[in-house]
Amino acid sequence: MNSPGKYITFCLILAKYYTARGTIDMQMLENLEKFTRLKRDVAQINVDPLQRGGILTPEARAALVEWGDGYSICDFCAGMLDHIRNPPVEEFVHSILPEFLDIDEVRVTHGAREGKFAAMHSLCQKGDFVVMDGNAHYTSVLAAERAGLNVEYVPSSKEPDYAISSEGYALAIERAYEKKGNVTLALLTYPDGNYGNLADARAIADVCHDYGVPLLLNGAYSVGRMPVKARELGADIIVGSGHKSMAACGPVGVLGASEEYARIIFKPSATKKNKEVELLGCTVRGAPLITLMASFPTVVERVGRWPEELENARWFSSEMEKMDLVQVGDRPHNHDLMFFLTERLYDISQTAKGGRYFLYREMKDRGVCGIKPGLTRQFKLSTYGLGRPELEVVLNALSEIIESHEKDEKGDKNEKGANGS
Amino acid sequence: MNSPGKYITFCLILAKYYTARGTIDMQMLENLEKFTRLKRDVAQINVDPLQRGGILTPEARAALVEWGDGYSICDFCAGMLDHIRNPPVEEFVHSILPEFLDIDEVRVTHGAREGKFAAMHSLCQKGDFVVMDGNAHYTSVLAAERAGLNVEYVPSSKEPDYAISSEGYALAIERAYEKKGNVTLALLTYPDGNYGNLADARAIADVCHDYGVPLLLNGAYSVGRMPVKARELGADIIVGSGHKSMAACGPVGVLGASEEYARIIFKPSATKKNKEVELLGCTVRGAPLITLMASFPTVVERVGRWPEELENARWFSSEMEKMDLVQVGDRPHNHDLMFFLTERLYDISQTAKGGRYFLYREMKDRGVCGIKPGLTRQFKLSTYGLGRPELEVVLNALSEIIESHEKDEKGDKNEKGANGS
Known part of the structure; x- marks a missing residue:
């Protein structure tokens, strides 16, 4: 496409194929060149919270070039993405990540929102209630809506603190009960994406557990930035975002669950025995997963700092x-x-x-x-x-x-x- | 992490942070270095059908480096991924792709399977029937299972042709009716991923439409390799795979629908007005989308060949x-x-x-x-x-x-x- 001759040939070939709408397509094709050399127009220092935790390490950038092709990580797949040994996805997903998040089972997802939806869709029935903090990210609300769930909010204390209390969770669960609601999940945004508030997750988990409700921790802004141990915080389910906070190329994330819930969320298909239904078999079948792995030692290091x-x-x-x-x-x-x-x-x-x-x-x-x-x-x-x-x-x-x-x-x-x- | 001094400091910092499980974590950390320099171990010619259509163009490989960081494409997002103008995602998604696929509306997805699930989840009710070819990819079955649907198969003619007929679709729909089933979607794998068979999509679409059933065309192995025009083929919904057949880094795909179904599949949230529920707001919020765009002129060219x-x-x-x-x-x-x-x-x-x-x-x-x-x-x-x-x-x-x-x-x-x- 670089020489004019080649470009003309290419246009002629296409004209042959789109005779019916010839002129339109020729116009369309003339417009395509601009997609090939797009440059990112940002300043040297980008303080957007969305961007700060997703800057690639040099190792991850090199991995993108090495593993860029389509389904590159699937060359040696025997049927399950998370059990691929070359590259060592299996060790990363089944040993390293559970240790890092301090939770029983982990899978790779397309991101935090997709992890939240997978959890809601598998753990809750349509019409159930999910209780979530009023500071929740819009994707938590969308995930609930997509799963057909009702949302009962835990309001924040409003300006200037916007604090979320554990008592608020008890009250929200009670309110849902008053509506004859079946509360099957609670969600805490840790921290929320507006104020960066870190609520007392442990206290909230205790309240939820008193009601027999599991707690999903949305760690999109914490996992990969700061120490987050699901077990210590009382989280039954946890999601993290590779592109937001783990120095990975988007879209990629992690979804962890304690054994009790992992059994449901990661249930294998009834007919395709080695494929997990909620993950549609496999999720991140490309380079973003390798960037998550390549950046991981640096991520562990920075969490320590x-x-x-x-x-x-x-x-x-x-x-x-x-x-x-x-x-x-x-x-x-x-x-x-x-x-x-x-x-x-x-x-x-x-x-x-x-x-x-x-x-x-x-x-x-x-x-x-x-x-x-x-x-x-x-x-x-x-x-x-x-x-x-x-x-x-x-x-x-x-x-x-x-x-x-x-x-x-x-x-x-x-x-x-x-x-x- | 390159000098021994830095590595030791890093271990010491970490030891401080993981005192409770000190020795385990030190071991975990020693194992991480291998994730940073993973090499892809493939021969020069890779005939895996999964890999042939996903090899990046030089432009896409350069785009990976330029746009590798986390959420890079979201710097100038005003709330909707598909309407981002810098980079020109809006033009690509709303003008170029609908023209390329010959369908009213298109969105970017994480891949063909995610597109199939989005369509099934939004168009069908739990317990409905989806009719699909017996050669269907396992992910079509998983998408149906995840959406709580029953599958009625159109059996192939078996060895050596494994052909799928339009009459088979009529029979399958009738069988579903006999089971008091509500058939709300038909799916054709075009071509299937085992034999590379291209069934007569137009004839199948006509049969399905006679029963008032929309047809979803799974073009994971065709869109980006060969000319595929949804309208000509009678497909109401179409999915394609960027990593499989559009020279893009996975995961990324396309989901197109005619206006009638697009209205349902891409329905905005009841509370977050500019976010589409089935897409959880946005899907491919990273470099794979840019690789799809960067390779696209070459993809159009090769489709012509x-x-x-x-x-x-x-x-x-x-x-x-x-x-x-x-x-x-x-x-x-x-x-x-x-x-x-x-x-x-x-x-x-x-x-x-x-x-x-x-x-x-x-x-x-x-x-x-x-x-x-x-x-x-x-x-x-x-x-x-x-x-x-x-x-x-x-x-x-x-x-x-x-x-x-x-x-x-x-x-x-x-x-x-x-x-x-």
């Missing part, structure tokens, strides 16, 4: 507050994902060139992206994996932007004042 | 038959995936060193892999994308192996005969 990450996050939060950018959620904060109320930036946006997009543009000019374009009054970001020097770049960018605009504003006012007097 | 591929496949089949390796299924064959009865190789395996694994080993010594290790009496392979010179390597390897063993065998017999006389 969590106190350092936490210290950076808290320091960043305190520096933000010096600029009157106020962190909400847990205080002191226990996670790298933080939500800030930034009224000062909103005020600037009222007169700034580009309106509410000024912040995105001006941050990007300073090498920082990841705050959603258009947001100025409040936003979330993550400090994960960024050292102090990089966090200083972010802080200085914000400080410079604020100062330059407020100086202009002051200047304008003084000018107006001078003119008016 | 299908007659050449077919000619190669038929020539290969005729050369195989000169060695008494008999092709079953459609004759003349209409697809690159072919199934051979190879009694002659089975006979050799009875005395060969390594028993039934001799073939795999000896083919690999000659630069060819992809025939399942241990198979000798019958196997499938694909000629897709292999030119005559490469196909000659495969044929010569088989011929050499047969000749060398049969010569030995003959020599042994002669020797025994000479000794005995």
Whole structure:
């Protein structure tokens, strides 16, 4: 497709095949070249919480090239993805991951949401109730909706803490009972994806267990970032996200369950004995799984460095507050994902060139992206994996932007004042 | 992790974090290094039908490196994966793919099986019947089982043709009716993954439509290899596989539907208005989607070269038959995936060193892999994308192996005969 001659031949061949809609297809084909050389347009420092934990290690990047082809990991499959020995998927899935998550059984999934759906779809009956925290990710709600379940929320304590309590779970279960509901699952987002709050999972698990309800821990923002041991936290089921927090190429995730629930979630097919129904036989049949494996030693290492990450996050939060950018959620904060109320930036946006997009543009000019374009009054970001020097770049960018605009504003006012007097 | 000093520090940090199970974790960690530098151990020519259509283009391989990080395609997402404009996912999903598949609506999925499940789960009620060809891939059966559906099979004509007829669909639907079944979907595997048979999809669609049953075409082995136009074939729903046949990194696939069914399959959530329930909001949120896009111009081009591929496949089949390796299924064959009865190789395996694994080993010594290790009496392979010179390597390897063993065998017999006389 690189030489014009080849391109013309290719167009001619196609014209032959699409005679009926010839002109349309020729147009379609002329548009395709742009898909071949797409470049990612991001700044050097990306503080989007979605992106911070998914940056590949050099080993994972090399693995992508080595294992990129379609079904590459299936060359030596004897029928079950999780039992492939070459590459060593079996050891990774059946020894390493259960140890890492501290749970009986683990499988690889397409991501946290697919793991949640698999658990809900297999453990609950249509019409049942699932109880979940009011801070839950939208995919938990969608997974429940797809499985035909009713959702009873545990409301958060609202601004500024947005805290989720174990008592809230008891009350939500009771409310579902009042509706004659059958509560077959509880879910806790750990931490939630808005405020980065880490609720007391152990206390919540205890409450759920008192009602005989298993607890699913959504660890999309924790597994691979910080130590998470399902057994210690009382979680019966746990999901993690490779692309969100395990330095893997998406889509890939993990789904763990204690023996009691694993038996149901990973039930083999009635007719295809070595295929698990909820996984449709196998899930990640390609390179993303190898990136999960290739990054894993680094992931284990960084989980060990969590106190350092936490210290950076808290320091960043305190520096933000010096600029009157106020962190909400847990205080002191226990996670790298933080939500800030930034009224000062909103005020600037009222007169700034580009309106509410000024912040995105001006941050990007300073090498920082990841705050959603258009947001100025409040936003979330993550400090994960960024050292102090990089966090200083972010802080200085914000400080410079604020100062330059407020100086202009002051200047304008003084000018107006001078003119008016 | 490269210098010993760093490795020791890393172990010490970890030891601190896993004091309770210190020794176990230290062992676990020592084992992790091997996951970082995994190499794919395949021969130069891989005739596994699973692998032939999924080999990346150079553009797709470059895209993997550029877009490898976790959620890379989501930097500029405004809430819906299929409407992302940078990279141009929206144009690809909403203009290019519907044109390519000739169907109203298309979405990206994790693969063909996930597309089949999404269609079954949304279009059928638990307990309904799905009618499918007896040659169906196991994942169609699993998708039905996961969706709680009963399967009524359309049996094939058995050896040597394994043909699926449109009359068979009428009979299967009638049988389901006799069981008081509600038939809400029919599925045709086009071609099937064992024999590479292409049934008369149009005739089957007509029969199904006479009964008011929509037809789902499983094009995992056709979409991206050969021209497939859903509307022409009468398919109401179509699935394709990026890793199997569209030169993409797995897992990724496409799911198309005519407007009538798209409305149901891609229904938005009741509470999260811009999220589609069956897709759990979004599916392939990572590099595999970009590889699908990067390879697409080449895929369109190769689909245009299908007659050449077919000619190669038929020539290969005729050369195989000169060695008494008999092709079953459609004759003349209409697809690159072919199934051979190879009694002659089975006979050799009875005395060969390594028993039934001799073939795999000896083919690999000659630069060819992809025939399942241990198979000798019958196997499938694909000629897709292999030119005559490469196909000659495969044929010569088989011929050499047969000749060398049969010569030995003959020599042994002669020797025994000479000794005995």
